[in-house]
């Protein structure tokens with residue numbers, strides 16, 4: 032009975048919006064932790080290699096977190112796409128003003144577009160960094176991240192990271208704005224506070240990743256310092 036009600040709620044538009052917002056927020060928390068780990072790279076190869084090697088010691092926990100991340104991201108993508116399709120379908124039968132509908136469908140199309148680019152980025156990122164870290168059997172992680180074949184020693188890879196981080200910022204900014212709107216708290220103190228807090232996720236986190244790619248892929252790679 033309760034399970035049935037939950038199923039109906041999750042397949043409703045508002046239920047889907049809540050799932051998209053909460054899975055997006057959970058992924059943002061992962062990004063914050065991921066960035067904190069990655070920042071260690073600024074302190075040199077020794078510290079960075081030591082940190083990644085230490086994570087190997089809690090591998091079962093990391094594997095569990097990875098499975099959860101796949102589920103979180105899978106559900107985020109699935110529900111975003113079904114919402115976008117629903118909004119496209121509603122275009123013909125809604126009685127909202129034409130401008131409202133046009134705006135809503137433009138922003139949902141933009142989110143699908145930026146999300147797709149981020150998906151391509153993530154596929155490249157995991158098939159290079161993550162895959163090599165898992166399979167190479169080597170522990171010179173710093174060397175791999177800055178390598179010419181797939182790391183920041185390769186200008187194409189660096190460019191992809193720089194572009195993807197700008198797109199990540201836009202995607203997250205819009206995501207937070209629309210989640211706050213969905214909750215109907217845009218004009219309340221809580222809404223304003225959340226909007227202010229969201230700057231950490233949509234501006235500072237992408238800027239932090241951007242800085243790493245810029246420092247190693249441009250500044251250090253081209254010997255600018």
Ligand code: HEM
Nearest residue numbers: 065069083086097100156160161164165176240241243244
């Ligand atoms: C400068 C930017 C980044 C660097 C240097 C970086 C580095 C890494 C490295 C080295 C790994 C492998 C870790 C391991 O297997 O122990 C990894 C995994 C991963 N990265 Fe990144 N990353 C960056 C940005 C991002 C961004 C922007 C996202 C998401 C939008 C992301 C998502 C992931 C995910 C999902 C994993 C796999 C989960 C895990 O095993 O921790 N990364 N990253």
